[in-house]
Amino acid sequence: MVKNEKVITVKDLKKEYKDVQALRGVSFEVYRNEIFGILGPNGAGKTTTLEIIEGLKQQTSGSCHVLGLDNLSQSALIKKKIGVQLQSSEYLNYLSLEELLVLFASLYKEKIDPLALLKHVGLEDRAKSVVKSLSGGQKQRFTIATALVHKPEILFLDEPTTGLDPQARREMWDFIKELNKQNITIVMTTHYMEEAEYLCNRVAIMDSGKILKMDSPEDLIASLDRLYKLSFFVEKQMPKDFFAEFKSVENLKEEYPKVTLDLGDVEELPGIVQKLKRTNTEYKFLNLKTAKLEDVYLHLTGHSYSEES
Amino acid sequence: MFISFWQLFLTNFRMLYRNWRGLFFNIFLPVFLYLAISKISGNAPGSHTVTYSEYLLPGIIAMTIMQTGIFSLAYWLVDLKARGVIKRLLVTPLSNFEMLGSLIASRLVLMAIQIGLIISIGVWYFKTSIPGSGLAIVLLMLMGGAVFLGIGFAVSSFAKTYEEAAPITTILNLLFTFLGNIFFPTENFPTVLKFIASKLPVTYLAEGMRNNFIQDWTLKQTLPDLLGLGAWLLVVIVILSYTAKLKQD
The missing domain is CATH 3.40.50.300 (P-loop containing nucleotide triphosphate hydrolases)
Structure with a gap:
């Protein structure tokens, strides 16, 4: 403006x-x-x-x-x-x-x-x-x-x-x-x-x-390095180094059955989906979200945003 | 400045007459008390020539001024502060003078209506005459109104909520009603109480008016009572200069 x-x-x-x-x-x-x-x-x-x-x-x-x-x-x-x-x-x-x-x-x-x-x-x-x-x-x-x-x-x-x-x-x-x-x-x-x-x-x-x-x-x-958030649910625990080859993955959280991660390069998403299929890892509710101000707040303060502080 | 003062005055007045509970306590109750007590009583204490209705009339007027000044303004301001209404008004260019001036002016008008009603009943129904100085009576009422409105404002400066204001106003009300020569003289009270009673603002008001309602006192004779109220007004102003604030920082 x-x-x-x-x-x-x-x-x-x-x-x-x-x-x-x-x-x-x-x-x-x-x-x-x-x-x-x-x-x-x-x-x-x-x-x-x-x-x-x-x-x-x-x-x-x-x-x-x-x-x-x-x-x-x-x-x-x-x-x-x-x-x-x-x-x-x-x-x-x-x-x-x-x-x-x-x-x-x-x-x-x-x-x-x-x-x-x-x-x-x-x-x-x-x-x-x-x-x-x-x-x-x-x-x-x-x-x-x-x-x-x-x-x-x-x-x-x-x-x-x-x-x-x-x-x-x-x-x-x-x-x-x-x-x-x-x-x-x-x-x-x-x-x-x-x-x-x-x-x-x-x-x-x-x-x-x-x-x-x-x-x-x-x-x-x-201004964030990580603009995308990927989440999905899995039927079984994933192998430890599943995401090792995907360099832009960060903040991986595996709270079975839910998996969330930040994805710096959205081009890696098809590769992740293919690997899930290749390794017969059943998944559902795959969701890709762009980063929001809440992520900016988390990045700046180190803690997640609560509307009731 | 006049447009905002006038609108505020109108607003205060609207709020007074649209509040039926307030009307009951401000108008109906003093009139009822005066009528009821006068009807069932004979002569004034210690007198064969003065009826109790003649004795009581200035006392009821003094009590009405006292209660309107203290309760009406104190609770009003405490309520407005506690609910945040004052804060809403303070973000406008409204000056403290306009706000307080309109509050005081509207209550003085209310007092005038209350007093006019009670005096009318005294004069027409109980055939009371007023041989003393009309000017002295008016000055006493104005000074008394100013003193008790000031006390009401001081109470609102100390109390942030109804719960805090209630004990203060209750104590003041009891003190002034019991010792203020409103319903009965305090001549036969113990010395200490008699001394305290003689210095209260409501006593100056009640006795000053009584001397003009029952006897043909002059303005000059009423001067000590006016000066007594003047001294109290000064005390209230000094207290307010230290405690009075509308906004909290």
Whole structure:
């Protein structure tokens, strides 16, 4: 993607609490009109990073600029230009969706047509409802609507699909892509690998308060030596040196009856299948998968990714 | 600034009148208490000329201001903080002044409605007259409202949840109701208790109003009670300057 103007610059951000170092020197940039993702397990520091940029917390050291404005001294100005969807959003009781949108717009000194905005997020028929009566997906869409009342330049989404069923998640992905097409820069956190791969132009992989690597999902995956994962089931234990002649095989795991391995050169796959047949090794459920961000995470951290860290 | 302040004020007010449980405790209960206790009682303690309904009226008003200020604001803010609503508001350009100002303004309006209702019942039903200074009464109510709203905010600064706020508000409520000269005078209490009672903000409020409701006191005569409330307001402001914060870092 062509790199446009930098809208967010974060340099060596650190955040320390009494006995915890939540951020250990985080640096990245976000470009205009991209969808930038911060991917990592729970406790990686994703939300803390976002909350510092949004002005909810202050960093211990390091700098952060949003649209050229400093997050510490110009936080009030930043807030006028950004929209925020927090990880969990609750609202004032006894107010309808319409009334809440009018309220949020007033906080930005704006007047809006709440029905038009509700229509934009597919909730026009729930204008008189209260938030409690909405489904998970509807609530997330409404939360994003409250962040759009003032037409922000940058939208922050903190785990926008957590708790949603697969269909609602897919719908939310499409919705986020639509927002981005309207020239809104989106910064989002997620702990779902698939979500980051599908949505983001660039992804920063984060763990234990540090960014491990940052690039487009495709380039992160391409940076791996082992791009393919082969797995299959066998009827009997395989000979010890079965794969010795296949030079690109690595990380072989034989957990009978399942066999998994990383294959650096996909051209060797026919040779492996022929040898299985030649040696009368019965096999089934042969599966070849391309590497994913999860493999990138494993390569960077040495441990497998768990969405519940 | 006005658009957001006005919307917040409207919002706070909507939330107050749409919450029927809150309406019960804020409006119905004080009115019922006043009516019920006045109906079954005779004269005021130690008096042959003053009826108990005349004695009780300023006490009930003081109690209403006290409870609205402490319970309404404390629990409200604790609930909003615990659920993350305050956090959601803090990512907007909303200033602390607008947020707190609208909270306080809406509750002062609620207090005005409560007091107006109770006084109307006193004047029209129990034929109570108010010979003292109307200005003194209004000033007492405003100062009292400010003090107890400040106390309510201070409670919400200490307590993160309902469970933490409940013991604090209960103790304050018991202390002020029992020693605040609301339902009965504390003249015959033991010396220490009498001294404590005389310095409580609710006592300044209740007794200050009582002197104007039952006797024809002037603003000048009411000054000591106003100064007492003023001193308490100062104490509350000092406490809040150290403890008050809406966001946690």
